[in-house]
Amino acid sequence: MLLPQPFTIQxxxxxxxxxKGVKLAVMRLDQIHAAVxxxxxxxxxxxxxAAKESGKSTVLTFGGAFSNHxxxxxxxxxxxxxxxxxxxxxxDVDLENPTLRHAQKMGxxxxxxxxxxxxxxxSPEFLDLLKKEFGDFYLVPEGGTxxxxxxxxxxxxxKEHSEFSHVCVSIGTGxxxxxLASAMENHQTLLGFSSLKGDFIHGEINALLEKHEIKPxxxxxxxxxxxxxxxxxxxxxxxxFMTWFYAEFGVPxxxxxxxxxxxxxxxxxxxxHFPKNSxxxxxxxxxxxxxxxxxxKTGIELPRT
Ligand SMILES: *Cc1c(COP(=O)(O)O)cnc(C)c1O
Numbered sequence: 001m002l003l004p005q006p007f008t009i010q011x012x013x014x015x016x017x018x019x020k021g022v023k024l025a026v027m028r029l030d031q032i033h034a035a036v037x038x039x040x041x042x043x044x045x046x047x048x049x050a051a052k053e054s055g056k057s058t059v060l061t062f063g064g065a066f067s068n069h070x071x072x073x074x075x076x077x078x079x080x081x082x083x084x085x086x087x088x089x090x091x092d093v094d095l096e097n098p099t100l101r102h103a104q105k106m107g108x109x110x111x112x113x114x115x116x117x118x119x120x121x122x123s124p125e126f127l128d129l130l131k132k133e134f135g136d137f138y139l140v141p142e143g144g145t146x147x148x149x150x151x152x153x154x155x156x157x158x159k160e161h162s163e164f165s166h167v168c169v170s171i172g173t174g175x176x177x178x179x180l181a182s183a184m185e186n187h188q189t190l191l192g193f194s195s196l197k198g199d200f201i202h203g204e205i206n207a208l209l210e211k212h213e214i215k216p217x218x219x220x221x222x223x224x225x226x227x228x229x230x231x232x233x234x235x236x237x238x239x240x241f242m243t244w245f246y247a248e249f250g251v252p253x254x255x256x257x258x259x260x261x262x263x264x265x266x267x268x269x270x271x272x273h274f275p276k277n278s279x280x281x282x283x284x285x286x287x288x289x290x291x292x293x294x295x296x297k298t299g300i301e302l303p304r305t
Contacts, residue, residue, distance in 0.1 A: 039283075039285040044073060058085060062118070064089050074086065085134055090118075151179070164279050188217075190220050194223065197230035205222060226260050261282065
């Protein structure tokens with residue numbers, strides 16, 4: 001079983017919070033494991049147990065060239081004594097980028113596929129082809145979201161967090177949001193910030209909750225207006241905010257997920273969105289490994305720890 005390291009729930013103090021009469025703390029899941037960071041730790045933990053129980057020696061999963069999920073799966077599989085295969089989107093990706101270099105160092109076999117084939121990755125035909133090429137494997141879906149992942153992420157929140165009135169988290173596939181939704185208490189609001197452009201996320205989350213029969217206590221809300229142009233898109237304003245946030249509070253952020261979450265959250269505090277006496281918990285879902293690749297691509301160095 002993957003073992004967690006202790007992490008802090010870091011209180012944040014700032015004049016704006018005092019002025020608005022709210023409290024804020026950051027759950028530093030980026031500290032939970034050196035290489036299986038953030039929400040990926042929770043999404044993978046039961047999946048790897050299931051892989052071992054099924055008697056399979058290999059896990060296979062999918063992702064982009066800078067994927068936190070690929071990075072985490074490679075590390076987690078190795079530490080659990082499993083082989084891993086990463087099916088990577090794009091024939092032209094740089095196998096020497098920091099994410100893929102790490103994955104290979106962890107023993108992950110990489111299989112590059114063109115973008116058209118990648119889109120068909122969930123089809124039985126495509127999976128059959130992969131089985132012919134690599135032998136039998138335990139399949140972890142892209143982004144790692146399935147029932148076992150949701151069971152894992154539901155463990156992020158417990159009774160010890162009932163002092164919080166609002167829980168804020170970033171949304172990619174929504175698996176983490178769904179797990180948290182299943183762990184909420186009546187007096188809590190779960191607020192998700194989508195990293196992707198588009199209102200489709202509302203329907204997607206509803207479908208996910210329905211599929212996994214999650215009937216949340218408390219309230220759910222989703223913001224789809226802090227995506228900064230779409231998935232993996234950034235703006236100077238976002239980078240400037242992240243740099244300020246680190247200087248002010250010592251919390252490193254990534255530009256894909258947690259930066260957008262922190263920006264949106266801080267913006268909403270300023271706009272008086274949270275009632276007086278709210279106690280807000282921001283879940284830091286990790287993703288800092290991606291800052292190395294971001295620096296290579298853009299020349300912008302963001303703190304990684
Ligand atoms: C994968 C990831 C997410 C998105 O999680 P979902 O469960 O797909 O919504 C959020 N933050 C970070 C840092 C991630 O790596």
